[in-house]
Amino acid sequence: MNRNSLQNNLAMTVILISGTMLFATLLMGYAIYRTSASVWPPMGMMKVSLGYPVISTLTIFLSSWFSHQVKAEVKLGNISSARSNLDTTIVLGVLFLAVQTLLWNQLRNTGVYVESGIFASIMYGFTWIHAAHVVLGLSSLAWLRLVMKPTTNELWQKALNVEKFWHFLGIIWFILFLTLFVL
Amino acid sequence: MSGGFNEIHPEPTTFISKYIISFDHKVIAKQFLWMGIAFLGLGGLMAILIRWTLAYQGTPFPILGALLFPDTGGVVPPDTYAMLFTMHGTIMIFYAITPILIGAFGNFCIPLMIGARDMAFPMLNMLSFWFAFLSGAVLLTSFFLPLGAASGGWTSYPTLSTTLGSPGAGQTLWCVAIFLFGVSSTMGAVNYVTTVITLRAPGMGYFDMPLTVWGLWLTAILNAIFVPVLGAGVILLTLDRVFGTTFFLAGASATSGSGDPVLFQHVFWIFGHPEVYILILPAWGIVSDLLSFFSRKPAFGAKATALAMTSVTVLSTVVYGHHMFTTQMSPLLTQAFMTMTMTISIPSAIFFANWLGTIWKGSIRFDSPMLFSLGVVFVFGLGGLTGLHLGTVTTDLYLHDTYFVVGHFHYTMAASVLLGGFAGIYFWFPKMFGRMMNEFWGKVHFWGSMLGLNGIFFGMLMVGYGGMHRRTYNPFVYEYLQKLIPINTFITLSALFMGAFQIVFVINFLYSLIKGPKASNNPWEVGTLEWTIPSPPVHHNYDEIPIVRCGPHELGNPNLKTGRDFQYQTEELVEG
Numbered sequence: 001m002n003r004n005s006l007q008n009n010l011a012m013t014v015i016l017i018s019g020t021m022l023f024a025t026l027l028m029g030y031a032i033y034r035t036s037a038s039v040w041p042p043m044g045m046m047k048v049s050l051g052y053p054v055i056s057t058l059t060i061f062l063s064s065w066f067s068h069q070v071k072a073e074v075k076l077g078n079i080s081s082a083r084s085n086l087d088t089t090i091v092l093g094v095l096f097l098a099v100q101t102l103l104w105n106q107l108r109n110t111g112v113y114v115e116s117g118i119f120a121s122i123m124y125g126f127t128w129i130h131a132a133h134v135v136l137g138l139s140s141l142a143w144l145r146l147v148m149k150p151t152t153n154e155l156w157q158k159a160l161n162v163e164k165f166w167h168f169l170g171i172i173w174f175i176l177f178l179t180l181f182v183l
Numbered sequence: 184m185s186g187g188f189n190e191i192h193p194e195p196t197t198f199i200s201k202y203i204i205s206f207d208h209k210v211i212a213k214q215f216l217w218m219g220i221a222f223l224g225l226g227g228l229m230a231i232l233i234r235w236t237l238a239y240q241g242t243p244f245p246i247l248g249a250l251l252f253p254d255t256g257g258v259v260p261p262d263t264y265a266m267l268f269t270m271h272g273t274i275m276i277f278y279a280i281t282p283i284l285i286g287a288f289g290n291f292c293i294p295l296m297i298g299a300r301d302m303a304f305p306m307l308n309m310l311s312f313w314f315a316f317l318s319g320a321v322l323l324t325s326f327f328l329p330l331g332a333a334s335g336g337w338t339s340y341p342t343l344s345t346t347l348g349s350p351g352a353g354q355t356l357w358c359v360a361i362f363l364f365g366v367s368s369t370m371g372a373v374n375y376v377t378t379v380i381t382l383r384a385p386g387m388g389y390f391d392m393p394l395t396v397w398g399l400w401l402t403a404i405l406n407a408i409f410v411p412v413l414g415a416g417v418i419l420l421t422l423d424r425v426f427g428t429t430f431f432l433a434g435a436s437a438t439s440g441s442g443d444p445v446l447f448q449h450v451f452w453i454f455g456h457p458e459v460y461i462l463i464l465p466a467w468g469i470v471s472d473l474l475s476f477f478s479r480k481p482a483f484g485a486k487a488t489a490l491a492m493t494s495v496t497v498l499s500t501v502v503y504g505h506h507m508f509t510t511q512m513s514p515l516l517t518q519a520f521m522t523m524t525m526t527i528s529i530p531s532a533i534f535f536a537n538w539l540g541t542i543w544k545g546s547i548r549f550d551s552p553m554l555f556s557l558g559v560v561f562v563f564g565l566g567g568l569t570g571l572h573l574g575t576v577t578t579d580l581y582l583h584d585t586y587f588v589v590g591h592f593h594y595t596m597a598a599s600v601l602l603g604g605f606a607g608i609y610f611w612f613p614k615m616f617g618r619m620m621n622e623f624w625g626k627v628h629f630w631g632s633m634l635g636l637n638g639i640f641f642g643m644l645m646v647g648y649g650g651m652h653r654r655t656y657n658p659f660v661y662e663y664l665q666k667l668i669p670i671n672t673f674i675t676l677s678a679l680f681m682g683a684f685q686i687v688f689v690i691n692f693l694y695s696l697i698k699g700p701k702a703s704n705n706p707w708e709v710g711t712l713e714w715t716i717p718s719p720p721v722h723h724n725y726d727e728i729p730i731v732r733c734g735p736h737e738l739g740n741p742n743l744k745t746g747r748d749f750q751y752q753t754e755e756l757v758e759g
Binding site: 006 | 429
């Protein structure tokens with residue numbers, strides 16, 4: 001591995017460790033709230049229906065798969081194909097945010113407001129924080145789209161780092177999906 | 184993000200690219216230094232206002248008082264007092280110590296001491312400074328809000344820090360500022376970790392790095408792991424304050440799934456305890472190096488010192504519960520946290536003994552950097568030993584939230600780090616600015632600071648042992664504390680004494696910047712890489728990347744025939 005790749009990989013590793021610690025802190029809090037409540041969801045609230053979260057999960061998974069294709073195509077030198085895969089990744093990412101918005105609307109329509117106690121706090125707060133990171137991820141995808149030219153230095157390395165960050169957001173979402181909605 | 188190949192970047196030509204939006208690690212280091220010193224002055228002024236209130240209750244603060252508090256005729260009002268101790272803590276920890284020790288020395292020393300031309304990611308480095316600057320600006324803005332700045336203590340425990348305890352926007356801005364600062368620290372950490380791993384000069388193994396770099400590197404690792412924990416905490420606190428979530432609010436529905444104020448304390452101290460080591464590790468590293476340099480001896484057990492610092496770094500992550508013994512924690516947990524805390528004294532004792540081993544029978548040069556380093560040895564010893572009483576559950580239950588705690592953490596975090604920072608400033612000033620600071624006034628500054636801070640913080644230990652609580656506007660409404668008024672007056676006088684001697688430093692610093700005698704390449708006669716190049720270094724540091732052939736502390740070798748008592752790291756180790 002040349003020094004430039006090593007530096008980029010190290011930097012992304014440190015960033016992902018930091019991001020993991022942020023979400024791990026949230027999940028630790030959630031574990032404490034949940035285990036100290038006698039019933040969950042508390043205060044007579046209903047579990048959130050799985051419809052939108054399942055669509056979100058599928059969308060972000062598909063998006064992750066396409067982002068993997070981007071890097072693979074860059075490695076093969078098929079820039080135009082990488083570009084179209086990247087476009088699909090971005091569209092699916094935006095779609096994910098749209099479905100999240102629908103989820104928040106649904107919560108509000110069923111009487112779960114942001115102010116309605118700890119259950120609502122977690123549902124809104126954690127998905128907001130994740131969505132904010134998805135916006136960051138989309139920005140990095142958009143940046144990759146801008147530099148997606150055959151002349152760019154270390155393009156493969158750039159695609160790899162963006163892919164790692166995008167996968168990270170997918171994995172975090174899957175953990176949130178399992179712990180907040182399924183369990 | 185594009186990494187550096189150690190290539191020579193073209194020198195910037197415009198004023199803005201040279202001094203403002205600079206990618207040069209040396210300029211960024213100076214930016215952090217100026218920012219840190221400015222905030223140090225502000226935080227110090229707040230400390231004086233706090234001390235004045237505790238010693239001369241109801242007496243107007245001279246000169247400045249009438250300007251700052253016209254409504255009360257110059258007396259610090261109670262709500263302002265709460266803001267003052269909150270912002271004093273926040274500013275000193277995040278905006279004075281962190282920029283100086285980590286921002287300035289991290290940026291300046293890491294590339295120079297490992298023989299690199301710049302950080303791995305110069306642009307990220309520039310962003311790191313400007314995020315810190317923005318964060319500082321946000322924090323300062325909060326003073327001008329109708330209800331003033333945050334006043335829930337630097338720890339910002341709920342419910343003091345929720346909208347119930349702090350209705351104004353000051354606390355929200357505090358959260359935003361801390362989050363921005365966390366982003367800046369994480370950017371710095373990414374850079375420091377990567378730079379140390381990938382840009383060491385050929386031949387430099389990890390144990391050939393100066394201990395300063397070890398300290399800064401371990402700090403960066405802790406920063407990357409634990410700053411996001413506080414980040415999560417302040418995000419949730421902000422959501423509570425702005426959007427009405429109830430993460431940290433315990434309300435009427437306490438039995439049916441409401442929030443949990445104590446959770447914030449957990450989150451805060453999971454970050455907060457490593458933060459203590461984030462601040463002290465760079466100072467330890469600097470002192471470990473300087474003691475060797477000015478004793479003209481190799482650092483005793485340098486490898487053991489590096490490994491002991493690493494052990495402390497690891498252990499610091501599992502002891503945070505000792506801040507929370509009084510939160511109805513299960514006795515099983517308090518015992519566990521107490522035991523882990525005591526374990527930290529083993530590696531601490533190792534490098535402490537190594538420090539003493541280093542100066543033992545050395546031919547010590549008492550230049551100002553050395554005086555400050557010896558000061559660190561003394562005050563850190565005291566700070567560490569008083570920590571044992573607080574890490575023990577039985578004594579902590581009595582001493583918790585008294586001035587004993589304030590004295591203890593000021594000895595470790597304020598006195599040690601400040602003296603370590605000054606040692607570093609006096610030591611690297613010639614390399615940073617190409618001129619020498621005045622030795623005589625440096626020594627005057629040292630003795631003034633040393634006497635002053637011991638008067639302050641030892642006095643605090645005593646009044647704390649006497650039962651005086653921290654964060655109280657007027658503790659002397661309680662009859663049993665009235666006997667402590669004379670000691671409190673003594674502490675305040677010591678604070679004024681110490682403050683006066685900081686003016687000596689500022690004048691010395693500014694005067695030397697312009698009029699100080701020109702520094703040679705290697706005024707202190709030491710062998711680490713930064714002293715092989717001109718003072719100040721050229722834009723790209725090294726015309727040719729040096730090749731490292733020996734360790735950083737090769738001093739006093741009897742086999743040396745060069746007429747010097749030290750050898751450069753670029754020279755083959757002389758053996759008999």
